[in-house]
Amino acid sequence: MNTFGNIFKLTTFGESHGEALGGVIDGMPSGIDVDMEFIQSELHRRRPGQGVLTTARNEADKVEILSGVFEGKTTGCPIGFIVRNADHHSSDYTNIKDVFRPSHADYTYQMKYGIRDYRGGGRASARETLCRVVGGAFAKLVLQQKGIVIEADILQVGSHKLHGTKEEQQAQIEEVVKAVRAENDSIGGIIGCTIKNCPVGLGEPVFGKLNAALGAAMLSINAVKGFDLGDGFEGVGLTGSQMNDEFYNDNGQIRMRTNHSGGIQGGISNGEEIVFRVLFKPVPTILREQHTVNMAGKEVAFTAKGRHDPCVLTRAVPIVEAMAAMTILDYVLLRQTNKL
Amino acid sequence: MNTFGNIFKLTTFGESHGEALGGVIDGMPSGIDVDMEFIQSELHRRRPGQGVLTTARNEADKVEILSGVFEGKTTGCPIGFIVRNADHHSSDYTNIKDVFRPSHADYTYQMKYGIRDYRGGGRASARETLCRVVGGAFAKLVLQQKGIVIEADILQVGSHKLHGTKEEQQAQIEEVVKAVRAENDSIGGIIGCTIKNCPVGLGEPVFGKLNAALGAAMLSINAVKGFDLGDGFEGVGLTGSQMNDEFYNDNGQIRMRTNHSGGIQGGISNGEEIVFRVLFKPVPTILREQHTVNMAGKEVAFTAKGRHDPCVLTRAVPIVEAMAAMTILDYVLLRQTNKL
Amino acid sequence: MNTFGNIFKLTTFGESHGEALGGVIDGMPSGIDVDMEFIQSELHRRRPGQGVLTTARNEADKVEILSGVFEGKTTGCPIGFIVRNADHHSSDYTNIKDVFRPSHADYTYQMKYGIRDYRGGGRASARETLCRVVGGAFAKLVLQQKGIVIEADILQVGSHKLHGTKEEQQAQIEEVVKAVRAENDSIGGIIGCTIKNCPVGLGEPVFGKLNAALGAAMLSINAVKGFDLGDGFEGVGLTGSQMNDEFYNDNGQIRMRTNHSGGIQGGISNGEEIVFRVLFKPVPTILREQHTVNMAGKEVAFTAKGRHDPCVLTRAVPIVEAMAAMTILDYVLLRQTNKL
């Protein structure tokens, strides 16, 4: 279950403090120019230390492509890649070795597997998303050729809905996060994502609906607790007559006057923008004392050490985009099998 | 993509007004007693005509089991089943033959496949969910043996949050729906679902997280537009210190004092109740004139005919349960492969 | 595991003496004319009672299409179908209820599932292949449009290699089978299959090689015990210089002068005819007393009753073709995902 996708597939491996993380991209169309600078720049977007929001650790993640690219182009063969973990001092993690941190995956991994790599969250660490960003970058290289554009943005930090210009929004984010940090606490929020120029016809009924695939993609990201499409939960009060998207003829092109549906009907893209939201809970690591139990079942107090992001939203933006890009490319390729 | 699941798999077929709908359940454990009355009763729960909420059409859906059951027990072989469509007068549907109904799947199916069965929505009809309920009923027969209980309920109709006793809630639903019906309109809402006695350890990181699987299951249901887990979107304002679920030792059993996480951490069940919500949009069929285009691209007026549910929530409750039951059983079986 | 294929998928169900057998064809391209006479005629080809080779039982298998076809064309939606079991007198099978017939699947099914439908072999009966023939017939309808032709023939009955005209071959078959029947025995043999006009480029390295897919398809047929490609086992003595297929330019078309490889190189079709052989063991049901054990583990004598084919090769020819057709169509559709 460490594989994502049907035709365009990403298989990942790696723990937070092991030798390396990496993955295999299978089903990449052949003959695509590989822009390594772009791929590396996508990775930089999810790096911590980009502002007040994130920790100052300098994670200079460098991706190494091991196969599937020849003379600058994809060959159709699987693309293996790794990202080394520069710095893995397991000694930093002795205080969490025997303790189940509240709302982390320590307990569930231990119970499921009977063993866990406790260093930095191991496989459950958000560091795993790095491989998704690499996969998403390759997917974007293909989607660009079709004019499909994927853009995610922070919509809400905690209960604060962002408004105004990009610059003003950034200031609002920093203000909220600064206040949370001062309390040694953490905060979640909502990221919105828009997919532009998506052709009509992506989505495979009935269990492979495009919204189901996007939902699964997003809900597989660490800390994601919700997903909605179009008007979503905020539109729950609307009636059918308010919510239906009427068709019209836009100079020979069938279009919809509104987009309450978020670009998908009956599980299939309708040519309008695909619009969805992703809910992130607050990161569970907070610099306060909490109650928990240890491996022996004894109740103990636990306080996290070190530097930790009080809010991961900024870093999560490229991850949301990456998962969306891989999903859309997978469905573009599936679409090619619907007819001879 | 008409197959759901990994080990316990349901493959379905059938259109609203074709000969029959049906499916194949693969991966059903052997030796399970098949309670046909229970299965049929689950089907009855999704039938229209059960009150003010739903249309008076009497859809007496009768499931016929064709294989996989011998002398009252499952054999481990695939269970084929069909439900005949009693009544398929295609003449009733001539008014929709050449028109794309707003916010239906008519347009997307036509564009994707170049052909569609226009009678009653064809494959995109909610009648397809009938097969899910059969699959879910078989899954429940297995889960019962493990003490796992799945219960869904309507939480909200439109913007009205239900409160009080079951009886009072029923009255509130009827009141809202009656008002909507009087306006020839339709309304959506939110269904909540709880899974009790779920063992620790269900869920397959990283792309097969249990919440991702449940989300995909729910988002594959017709008209579903959102999914959240635990505190969900309503808890977006909470900080980490408010949201973390602290562990304690409950007489030798590790438990959590709160359940903001909704029973899943790191994508793996933690032994607490699994709690999630499913958002349904209003059914798009309303008895009002709407603007749309026809197959030739010409703008036309369209008014639906016949009797239609203004609110599908009551009928959707067993469907939510069915999808949850199949997902959980699938993950129970997958769990059996984690260790020798 | 009752599903075959990746994009074009067949899921089957049904036991020899249950209510019905059937299946779901998923991934069928839309807009294909459905020639019901052709499909039914394919089914007739695998019917027993077509000559001296086969039993005189008249199995008038009639396929009923339940979905996925509208106004004579495929819609892209799943095609559900069933074939009723006309005649299921379980009383005929009481003598095998408690006995493990030698070289049948009685024992392995009982041990695997703890229960089995003992009537006529249940799920392990060759009657299951009926559904494959239906799936294959649909696949052939698509392949015809691409000019791809699949033809299987009996090459060898027991140790006798057929030679001469079709008519002479038929006489040879009848002679061998008559002799075997007189001994109350049974016989196997080899079926050869040729796929003509297959385009270059079918096959997905490295685990999805076309020969691996064809091999798995054939080895999934009841009683099949071997598969080889091109020169196969008979060419084991040849050296590289004898076996290599040299390329030449045939008026602008790259071709090979020989076809020792059987049309596949590196797991990918090379444009030459695909040629393979399938080995069938003798049917295990023979009208002689054999030693075996019963369910209680007691050693007992067993003699089969009724009429039984002493040789299934004639009936197996359309099954080999059906599995080949589904495999090739699946790979034609997969091929469409290799490039944008």
Add this chain to the structure above:
Amino acid sequence: MNTFGNIFKLTTFGESHGEALGGVIDGMPSGIDVDMEFIQSELHRRRPGQGVLTTARNEADKVEILSGVFEGKTTGCPIGFIVRNADHHSSDYTNIKDVFRPSHADYTYQMKYGIRDYRGGGRASARETLCRVVGGAFAKLVLQQKGIVIEADILQVGSHKLHGTKEEQQAQIEEVVKAVRAENDSIGGIIGCTIKNCPVGLGEPVFGKLNAALGAAMLSINAVKGFDLGDGFEGVGLTGSQMNDEFYNDNGQIRMRTNHSGGIQGGISNGEEIVFRVLFKPVPTILREQHTVNMAGKEVAFTAKGRHDPCVLTRAVPIVEAMAAMTILDYVLLRQTNKL
């Protein structure tokens, strides 16, 4: 399609002369001791340069485990691994850059993808099997705990069937290969494989028969052209009465007196030894001039350079075992899902 398996899954990447080959093992049970020496020793078995049979190149392949192992034990998380290509002088391969070597995959890859890594066969090189041996070694670590033993041996080199002691067989192999080498030619042969102590009940009807899975596994290996089970093609002349395996009671254990079936009935293991054969064609690279065409379609002469194995059978033995081991473990794990 670079993934093998259902529950225990190996995904591989890498070309002959790229940076590295590697893979991801997913579904490895947790808590298994990882014997790195054993894994490395399995890799050594497929190394060239082990005798007269193979080239003298010293390919010191060293596997690096990147994840999924913690403190010497598997964690249940995916095991990423790489093997660096020590030595990749692409200049050695300029003579094959524009030429399609007879019976190699050059032509089919070029036609399928429109691009290929021509250096040393790229993805189609047998060097890819290295990753299979790593995957198989991990599978063997698990199977050992269940007492399941997998052993492959060379049965036949060209038309010469080996006989006598191991030592005598080795001498026979060397003699045949020496003669072939003197002719600048190559030779194939047959490898037999036996799986001992396999429990009853492995195999998933109807398309997931154990023999179909083993066949697909073997036919996915480079140069494999045939597969048979039990008596196989050599038993084609036997009748049912000669071939049926009669049951008896061996001190309370149900056993078969003969094993013509090769340990599998109805696609499910029956507790006897699983016995199959794998046919390898001669390696297509021979040190003689051959006719072919170049990328422009022009007919040209081609002579391979460098050192090449005239016979890969010795190196193929561990690959056959590896594929068998992964298949059996996969089915052992699947077996755990058949019942609650």
